[in-house]
Amino acid sequence: MDLVVLGHVAIDHIIFPDKREVIIPGGAAAAVATSAALSGAKVGLVTKVGKDFPKEWLESLKRILDIRGVHVLEGKTMHIYMIYHEDGSVDAPVEMGVAKAMGETEIPEDYLSAKIFHISPIPPEEQLKAINRLEGKRITVDFNPTYMEEYRTKRGLMKEIVSRVEVVFPNEREAMTITGETEVTKAAETLHEWGAKIVVVTLGEKGVLLYDGRDFKKFNALPVEEIVDPTGAGDAFAGGFLAYYAEGKDLEECVRQGLVRAREVLKKKGSWSI
Structure with missing residues (x-):
């Protein structure tokens, strides 16, 4: 196995100002995993969902991922409500459901031989739990604005997380909040x-900034005629990057594949690449 992704899978509710509601599959872990799989990687997914998670969504994941690490539990899946208002503002309340204590989720024994382990955005304490369980493995982590207050106030915890991983994927604001830099x-x-x-560092429409300790390299985002939905573009980027990174490809190749996957997910509704 090339890559194991641990984190949230969710049911996303997109609610428009006129009260129309669209329900689509979501969750950063599935977004990363599906992108990596479509980039050629063999990927295992570790997550928790409830009995309300649509079977057809699970089947669609099964077609391209190893889902033996997906635990279907009594209770509700994580639900995320993206509520768009007339003034352009967005509220995003979350019902965690069975997605709590994600860092302790059981990982199938044979997954532990994977080349890379990616921990998608979960509470920092849970990320550290997962890192502790994967001691000695090659680990990468991603972040999310949901936990921005914790990033700002728990700098010691964030420093420990970063000190024990190989690659980090913050966006511009997260990078500055985590470190306190301007x-x-x-x-x-x-x-x-x-x-x-x-x-x-993902920069949205401005592209990506890569730093390897020696040089900074800036990559422009690929042009998209029409952006249908920006949700999950950063996760799709990470998935494409990691698929190539697990194969030992040049970092520039990894970034370029990430940008290809980000462009593709921008053309469709939802964060999954399938």
Whole structure:
């Protein structure tokens, strides 16, 4: 197995100002995993869902992923409500359901021989639990604005997480919040000083900034005629990057594959690449 992704899978509710509601599959872990699989990687997914998780969604994951690490439990799946208002503001309340204590989720024994382990955005304490369980493995982590207050106030915890992983994937704001820096390049340098070998800062429509401890390299986002839904573009990028990274490809190739996968997910509704 090339890659194991641990984190949330969710049911996303998109609620428009006119009260129309669209329900689609979501969750950062599935977004990363499906992107990596479509980039050629053999991927295992570790997560928790409830009995309300649609069987057809599970079947669609099964077609391209190893889902023996997907635990279907009594209770509700994580539900995320993206509520769009007339003034352009967005509320995003979350019902955690069975998705609590994600860092302790059982990992199938044979998954432990995977080349890379990616921990998608979960509470920092849970990320550290997962890192402790994967001691000695090659680990990468991603972040999410949901936990921004914890990133800001628990710098010691964040420093420990970063010190024990190989690659980090913050966006620009997360990188600066985690480190306390006010410039993205200085934030990337600090994350590297804390221990991350590779820092990949996603910059939205401005592209990606890569720092390997020696040089900064800026990559432009690929053009998209029409953006249907920006949800999950960063996760799709990480999946494409990690698929190539697990194969030992050049970092520039990894970034370019990530940008290809991000472009593709921007063209469709939802964060999954399938």
